[in-house]
Amino acid sequence: MLEILEQLGGSLIIQENLFPVPNHKRFSPPEKKVWKFLGFGAQGELPGTHPLASKFLMLMQKKETNLYLSADVS
Numbered sequence: 382m383l384e385i386l387e388q389l390g391g392s393l394i395i396q397e398n399l400f401p402v403p404n405h406k407r408f409s410p411p412e413k414k415v416w417k418f419l420g421f422g423a424q425g426e427l428p429g430t431h432p433l434a435s436k437f438l439m440l441m442q443k444k445e446t447n448l449y450l451s452a453d454v455s
Contacts, residue, residue, distance in 0.1 A: 420442060422438065422442035425438030425439045437449050
C-alpha cells in the first residue's frame with residue numbers, strides 16, 4: 382500500500398497532513414490578587430450592606446471586638 386501511495390505522490394499527501402509545530406512560548410503566571418482586609422467599620426460603610434448589619438459592624442468597631450451580642454439563657 383505504501384508503494385502505491387508513493388507512486389501517486391503519497392509523500393506529498395503525508396507532508397500536507399502534518400500538523401504545524403506549536404509555538405511553545407512561555408507564558409507569565411497570572412498576577413496574584415492582593416486581598417485587602419477591611420475593618421468592621423469599613424465593611425459597614427460598603428454600599429449594599431444591610432442597615433442592621435452596618436449597625437452591628439459599627440458597634441463591633443466601637444467596642445474593638447468581634448463579639449457584638451451575647452445572651453445568657455438560664
